[in-house]
Every structure is written in C-alpha cells, then in structure tokens.
Amino acid sequence: MPDDALSDEAALWFARMRGPDAETERPAFEAWLTERAAHREAYNWIAEVFSLGRLVEIEPDPLPTVQPLPSRLLQAALVAALVLLMGVGGWAVLMHRPDSAVSMASQPVMSGRGLIITKVGQIRAVRLADGSRITLDTDSAVSFTYRRDIRRLELVRGRARFDVAHEGRPFVVAAGRGTVTAHGTVFDVGLAPGGAVTVRLLRGSVDVALPVSGIVRSSASATTRRLTPGQQVAFSTSILPPAQAVVTPDDRWPEGVLDCDGMALADLVARANRYTRTQIVLADPDLGRLKVSGAFRIDAPQLLADRVATVFGLHADAEGDARIVLERGSPTE
Template sequence: MTDPSQGAGDALRREAARWFARMRGPGAERWRAEFDVWFAVPEHRAAYNRASEVFGLGKLLRDEGGFVELPRRAFARNVVAGTAAAGLLGAGGWLALAGRGRQDGIVATRRGEIRAVVLADGSTATLDTETRLALQIGAERRVTLVHGRARFVVAPDPRRFVVTAGTSTVVAHGTVFDVTREAGGTAVALLEGRVEVADAGTVLPLAPGEGIRREASGGLVRERAASRDAEWPAGIAVFETARLAEVIGTANRYGPETLVLSGPGLADLKVSGRFRVNDPRLLAPRLARMFGLRVEAEHGVIRLARA
C-alpha cells in the first residue's frame, strides 16, 4: 500500500528543485516576489535547503578512506539528477552508509574551495573556503571545527553526533545545521531538525530558523538564522541593502582574484540581490552594470571604478 505522505514528500522535493533551478537561472529576479512567499513556509524552506545541499553534494565520485570528496568544480549541474539522488538517500541511502566504523583525520579546504565530504557514518559535511575539520568517528561521532564554516547533514545513527567549535558544543538529532568559527566568534544556525547548543554551562535548544552566536567579547546572542546564507554551499549569498564593501569583502574570501573599489563613495553604495560570490569574474561585471561602473582587470586584481 502506498504511503500518501511519501507522495506528498516527493512532490515537495520536486517543487523545491524547480524553485532552486529558477532562482539560479538568469531570470531569477522576475520570480523573486513569488519565491519569497513560497519560501516563507517552513516546510518549503526546509525542502529548498535540502535541494541546495543535494546540489552542493552533487554526484558521489569515489569512496576513499571512508568518505567521498567532491572538488569545487565537480558540483552537479543538473538539479533534476540531484533530486533523484535526494530520493535515493531519503529512501534509505543514508541508512545504507551508516555504521561503517571508525574514521579519524583532518579534512580541510584551501582559499576559494568549497567541498562536500561524506563521512564514514553517511553524514555529510560541506566545508566553506579555508575551513578545517578534525574527525573522530567511533563510539561517538565527534567533529571539531578548527576554523571556517561547515554545513552538516546528519545521518540516522544510534551514536551521538557532536560538533565542537571553540567553547560551543552542538549535539545534533538527525538534522541540517551550519557552524562557523572565525575571529569574530562562533555561530550555530539550524536549518532543519533539532540541536542543543552547550556553551559556558548553558544548554539552549534551537528550532529551525534559529541561531546562536558567541561574540569575541564573550557574549552569547540568540538570533534568527539568516536566510541569506542558505545557499552558501553553492557559492551564493543574498544581500539586502548591504554596503557594496560588504559584498566585495565576502567575495574576496574566495579569490584567487581580488576585487577592489576605486573611487570615493563606492564602498557605501547599497546592494540588494542574490549573487555568486565565489567567482569574481562573474560578480564584477554584474556589480558594474548595477552602478554604472567600469571593470579593470590586471595582475590578479579586478578593479571597480567610476566610468
């Protein structure tokens, strides 16, 4: 007998994949208003984030040392194929990979690299640029975020899944969440499922869409998780009335070219939109068109100046 909820789930995954494809296409802005209404529904948001994660994961290329690595340029280009992969995983693919034994070691990315790694238990860790993880998977599944940002999709397994970043410890329960550790402090953002964050003797549960930030000053701030970061595994960021300098600073985390603003007042121009920030050769001309600037590229520097 067919489970009606399974059919509804498949339909939602297909719908999320269609939206993901639209919002990555050249006509994304004409869909923006309709997408914002659709994305505001928590179930839709969770499905969209899952489609984003599947896109970042792409095709599982090879299994080496208990996990699969995907180079930055090997991301899947076909969202429909990614949706089929999601269906396979949702139908038990995670469980088939779970319980595969121990895994110890370091996983790291270089500047400009985003890489998805499938761990020995079937969980996925997507590492942002210049990120370093220490893995200890045995009786307990434990990951230490040394620095950078990572997204975790936790596979079902009787063992606890624990991520440590600085003074913060995250205990996950079959969920999707981001953890960031940088000079400004640490942060946890929950996209789907349930986690508890322990920090300085305080244990705080998070609901989807919530986050916690430990600032460099030591303060612990509870906040709404920024939806602008939902697509970072695909190298995409969303800005709302942000300073142009902030957009440039985000892009310069990826390199290899460096974006530079040349001229008074450019840094404070306000920017709203969805941008691929990990490819400066695509980003620079788009920003130039928005503000009537000219682009000058020389010796690894891309300069935006007034025309």
C-alpha cells in the same frame, strides 16, 4: 602550498629519508634540498602536513578500469604506509584540488579519525560512514573522531554545514569554546579568525553549549541554548547570548550563491574576496556604501564585478590575475 610536481618530489624525499636507505640517500637529498629555496619550502610544507595528520591529497576522479595508478595515488599509498610506521595510523584526510568539479559525496570517509580540508575557492561535500554529510566552505577544515559511543567533530577553521544522519550515537561539533549537539538535523557552524562562532539551524534542533570557564568539549557545567529552525546564536566569550531569528539568511552558500537584500557593496565584496586569489577592489571607499539586492555568484570574481558594474554604471578593470578594480566612469560617461 607548492605546485603538484614539486609537492610530489618533496613527498618522495620525505618518504626516502624515513626509510631504510636514508643514509645512502642523504647526500643526494641534501644536494636537492640546497639546490633551490623552493625545494626547502616544499619539503617544510610536506613535513607540516604530516605533523598535522594531513596525509594525502586524493584525486576525486573515479579510477579507470584499466590504467596504471597515477603518481598521486602511488604517493597516497606511500604516505599511508609511512603514517603507519610513524604511529599516526587511523587518520583519513581529504584535501581537494581547486580545479576539480567532482563532488566527494560518493566517496565515504570510513570510521576512525580524519581531517577534511578545502583550499581557497573550494566548496566541497563529503559523506561520512554513518551517512552524515559535511559541506565545507572555502578555506575550511573539520576534524572528526568516530567511536562506538560518540561522533565527535571539530571545526578547525572556516565554515561548514552538517547534515546529520539519525543513529544512536551523539553527534557533537566543537567550535571555538563551545559545542553543538545535533538531534538529526541540518545546521551551519562558522568560526571567524578571532574565535567568534556562529551557529545557524536550518532543520531539526541543536543544543549549543558554552562552558562558564575553561575550554571543555562537553555540555557538562555549561550554559546551553536549544535552537529551532530559523534561529542562530553567536558567541566568542564565556557568555552565551539568547538565540535570535536569522535576519539575513545565507542558506545557498554551498551552491556558491549569496542572496543579498540591501547589503552594502563593501560587505558583498569582502565575502566574495574570501573565495579567490583575484581580489575585487573598490577604487572609492564611498562605493562600499551602495546597497545591493539580488542573487550573486561569489566564487566567480569577474562575473560578480561585471554584474555590479552594470547595475551601478561602474567600470570593472582587471589588473592581471591579482585584482579587479571597480571605479566610477568619467563625468562624460
């Protein structure tokens, strides 16, 4: 993703080239486009965002009472107008800035269609118009379509927690090949890059359905499992296994906290590395077999590395912003 200034510039060119003065602007646009490779990359990124319906990046900070609209909100208005002209109306998209600590819970997403996105290192909560709340884990995306007869969502990637408001319309979440139908409940759904889906129930009840063949988005002609609190089910093929008790709860991930009870250090590091560009590296693979217990913040790599180093008598050496190496000290140390 390009930086904010460059993405703003590319978005404005994208708008101009779809406006009434496109031909007049074309020489200047082509000169800008060929000036730097970064310009082409930023323009292509904006075009991809539009093609996927990912329309705008909304600042979560509340608007001041007396102040001109910031450039990003002006861009949002311009983009919204373009979307209507392009016939893609009805989409509402939230892409959150990594440096913002303000929750989106106070900004409800209106009825219709939309796509909610988080970047690497972000955990964000969004309240929908019906009162349901969705919390997205790092690098995740959830689309939603609210109609009069159904609330239909899809986990596109990553992981999300759904806190479902009671009402008459069904609340159905599609993930991978299956669907999850909620009954006024709280549950987690995770979608791995290979297509494996894990559903964990925290409160209430859900029906997890998987079609015997083909990809469907309803429970018709599908194997169904009803979960009770404390159960989970994982699937990736046309076979839906029985529900099982959750052995290693991961209930506090929306807080950026991982509770470990004898977890291998390699697994802890792998989970933490999903939340940051700064990767923790084990200098010796044997270190990965060390067992870790306790509560750890997995969204703060330096803090995590320092704590692990203290517990096991290791060194945590930062190599710029790219990585932190955990290694054993010398024999004398």
